[in-house]
Amino acid sequence: MSLEEFRAETRAWLEANCPDSMRTPISGEGDICWGGRDWKFKSEDQRLWLERMVSKGWTVPAWPTEYGGGGLSKDEAFVLKEEMKRIGARSPLDSFGIWMLGPALLKFGTHEQKLEHLPPIARGEIRWCQGYSEPGAGSDLASLRTKGVLDGDHYTVNGQKVWTSYADKSDWIFALVRTEPDAPKHEGISFLLIDMAQDGVSTKPIKLISGKSPFCETFFDDAKALVKNRVGDAGQGWTIAKYLLSHERASIVSEGAFGGLNPITAAKASGEMDEDGKLADPILRGEVAKLTIDGLAFEATMRRVKEEADHGEGVGARASALKYLGTELNKRRHELNMSALGSDGLLWEGDAESDGDPARNWLRARANSIEGGTSEIQLNIVAKRVLELPGG
Amino acid sequence: MTFILNDEEQMLRDSAKSFLKQTSPVSALRKLRDDKDPVGYSASVWSSMAEMGWCGVLVEEDHGGVDLGYTAAGLLLQEMGRTLCASPFLPTAVLSASALRLAGSDAQKSAWLPKIASGEAVIAFAVDEKARHNPERIDTKAIKDGNGFRLSGEKRFVSCAMGADAFIVAARTEDGRINLFLVDADAAGVERTARRTLDSHVPADIRFDDVKLDGDALLNGAEDSETAYRHVLDAGRACLAAESLGVAEEAFDLTVDYIKEREQFGQPIGSFQGLQHRAAHLYSEMELARTLVMKALRALDETPSQAPLWCAAAKAKATEVSRLAGSEGIQMYGGVGMTDEYDIGLYYKRAQAAGEFLGDDSWGAGQVARLSGY
Ligand SMILES: Cc1cc2nc3c(=O)[nH]c(=O)nc-3n(C[C@H](O)[C@H](O)[C@H](O)COP(=O)(O)OP(=O)(O)OC[C@H]3O[C@@H](n4cnc5c(N)ncnc54)[C@H](O)[C@@H]3O)c2cc1C
Numbered sequence: 204m205s206l207e208e209f210r211a212e213t214r215a216w217l218e219a220n221c222p223d224s225m226r227t228p229i230s231g232e233g234d235i236c237w238g239g240r241d242w243k244f245k246s247e248d249q250r251l252w253l254e255r256m257v258s259k260g261w262t263v264p265a266w267p268t269e270y271g272g273g274g275l276s277k278d279e280a281f282v283l284k285e286e287m288k289r290i291g292a293r294s295p296l297d298s299f300g301i302w303m304l305g306p307a308l309l310k311f312g313t314h315e316q317k318l319e320h321l322p323p324i325a326r327g328e329i330r331w332c333q334g335y336s337e338p339g340a341g342s343d344l345a346s347l348r349t350k351g352v353l354d355g356d357h358y359t360v361n362g363q364k365v366w367t368s369y370a371d372k373s374d375w376i377f378a379l380v381r382t383e384p385d386a387p388k389h390e391g392i393s394f395l396l397i398d399m400a401q402d403g404v405s406t407k408p409i410k411l412i413s414g415k416s417p418f419c420e421t422f423f424d425d426a427k428a429l430v431k432n433r434v435g436d437a438g439q440g441w442t443i444a445k446y447l448l449s450h451e452r453a454s455i456v457s458e459g460a461f462g463g464l465n466p467i468t469a470a471k472a473s474g475e476m477d478e479d480g481k482l483a484d485p486i487l488r489g490e491v492a493k494l495t496i497d498g499l500a501f502e503a504t505m506r507r508v509k510e511e512a513d514h515g516e517g518v519g520a521r522a523s524a525l526k527y528l529g530t531e532l533n534k535r536r537h538e539l540n541m542s543a544l545g546s547d548g549l550l551w552e553g554d555a556e557s558d559g560d561p562a563r564n565w566l567r568a569r570a571n572s573i574e575g576g577t578s579e580i581q582l583n584i585v586a587k588r589v590l591e592l593p594g595g
Numbered sequence: 596m597t598f599i600l601n602d603e604e605q606m607l608r609d610s611a612k613s614f615l616k617q618t619s620p621v622s623a624l625r626k627l628r629d630d631k632d633p634v635g636y637s638a639s640v641w642s643s644m645a646e647m648g649w650c651g652v653l654v655e656e657d658h659g660g661v662d663l664g665y666t667a668a669g670l671l672l673q674e675m676g677r678t679l680c681a682s683p684f685l686p687t688a689v690l691s692a693s694a695l696r697l698a699g700s701d702a703q704k705s706a707w708l709p710k711i712a713s714g715e716a717v718i719a720f721a722v723d724e725k726a727r728h729n730p731e732r733i734d735t736k737a738i739k740d741g742n743g744f745r746l747s748g749e750k751r752f753v754s755c756a757m758g759a760d761a762f763i764v765a766a767r768t769e770d771g772r773i774n775l776f777l778v779d780a781d782a783a784g785v786e787r788t789a790r791r792t793l794d795s796h797v798p799a800d801i802r803f804d805d806v807k808l809d810g811d812a813l814l815n816g817a818e819d820s821e822t823a824y825r826h827v828l829d830a831g832r833a834c835l836a837a838e839s840l841g842v843a844e845e846a847f848d849l850t851v852d853y854i855k856e857r858e859q860f861g862q863p864i865g866s867f868q869g870l871q872h873r874a875a876h877l878y879s880e881m882e883l884a885r886t887l888v889m890k891a892l893r894a895l896d897e898t899p900s901q902a903p904l905w906c907a908a909a910k911a912k913a914t915e916v917s918r919l920a921g922s923e924g925i926q927m928y929g930g931v932g933m934t935d936e937y938d939i940g941l942y943y944k945r946a947q948a949a950g951e952f953l954g955d956d957s958w959g960a961g962q963v964a965r966l967s968g969y
Contacts, residue, residue: 482964492960492967496887497883499908500887504883524882586868590875592851592865593865
């Protein structure tokens, strides 16, 4: 099938199958479909949309069909994305399984591991969370201390993780665990997949400035992780973690770039446009225009870097520059949203479920330049790996 | 569109790089400056550019050009930015060639385009009349007079005008519209005054005092001359943005090299995180400028209806980033960055001048807001 035929077919299928209510912009994290054993759909349409997309494998369009994907080529997957964007279709399913664990398993997992873990991710049946950070290991992640001791067919895991997003709603956790205590810092870590439905794993939510509690502390007390659920060799965890981080960065960034409230829609909503359709405050208009320029530049840069990577120049450490740019840009967007909304933006709660979203999203965006490696860490990486500046 | 250069484009860029390095390094600009060169560019470098086909980069083959398009023109200017090469390339080979091509009659094209392509004619492009760029603020008047016109008004800081054989002048006709006129530099009533600018270029103020023009001075080959005029300016902006990008890239490379070598506290200053973060931030911003410049050039070649937005965005971002590269460069060099002996200051100065010409970052942002409908 030619790409144009694929486009026509895809367009027709989406037209026929994407429910109307799934073609409206999401107003906040509440509208996202995360899946998982305990998932409660927000609406019948949300359920139907997921079910239909799962049947095509299009929750993960580029994964192989045998692992629940759509088996699409890069170009086809791009066309699908474009066609979804064209009608404003929501993503049917978002999850750490899709963004992070999936790509890592596809690259480092065995066939058995892929067969066991990928299809449930694709179908939205199992929800994953990421257990990297610890109280003493944030930016300096490789200093982590959660310990795993080999005991026959499993590891016994003890320790604490922190900032584990959605741990209280997740079914499984992919965790970095020190299994080789005598090896050098970066070489003693293993990448373990741990079922959270066991007594040895418990979570405790942390409340954020946005008023929400998507984060947890996660505790392992003699938790069991089967050896067959170790991805890669013992001690190879750091390599996998780094690979996965690059996907995490890409997803944080693309989340920042597209969709959502922008200062112009915000100013329209708050009645801050002139009769002639200009943003009333000229200074704010100027700042928004500079944001528009950087936004256009950023989106096009993502495409450029992707194209260059496909031509064999590789993305490498430039991904850090993109993560830095994209997250700082997203923070700016939210700041300008708040300016444009004026006092409307100060609303924290009200009758509608979406009341307070702009403020909470603004606060949530502050984390973009912390999660997945802080802006300072990204700049360190650019300085050392791209510019090859000296020093430790 | 693709962001990847094709083989032809890559070859052009590589040959431009080596030619400019040899023939027009930064020391050539210093010499023009120190000799107080009356026109501000080297005629011999200009004729070499013509021999290589650069001057006809936007001229159709029928008129002696090579017709490679705006992406190619931009690549050349980007390399000129890297060595701070001063030449009439932008006013003549980009702005005037585009204006003639879009708005010239067949006779005007046959008369002038071959001369542009061969390097025989330098044509300056005269737009602005006030300190800040504004292509709609045109008070120069062309009043109908028999078959011809009488031209009166003043233009400021017109690039390469001291060495020009002719000018293309934006003037308002009696119907209130902006039209373009070809004016001989030696015509009676034309008076030029050289202005020496901080980047060691020599633009000129031009006074037109009731200058008598023939009817065929009007570029009236286009159905809508104002649209042609705006398109030419967009093309100029994208190409100038490419020069600014080249300025930024070279300033950045010089700076990164310097901080790897200079030592303080017993170590290279590039090992200090304060400087590393400045450099990495600048690198990231340059990625954005690089994308927009390419996007604008390709839009001119492939999807002209999208060009206004991308050209304004590219001009704004390249202006901002080249100025940042210069100022951050000076900061990272420390005291020597303030000396005339080091080149970094020359890059900063060119960034400022190229940034102002055809609209700086504030101007570009205003256009982007307007074109985006807010
Ligand atoms: C919304 C959100 C979601 C997250 N989700 C998860 C998750 O699901 N799973 C998970 O494992 N983790 C998660 N994290 C944790 C995240 O990865 C860490 O917060 C992050 O790596 C920073 O570590 P830290 O908080 O300990 O800060 P620290 O490392 O203590 O940093 C504090 C400050 O010091 C700076 N700093 C540190 N080292 C350097 C240096 N070498 N040079 C310059 N400056 C430096 C930092 O930039 C920062 O400004 C999440 C965080 C957030 C905010």
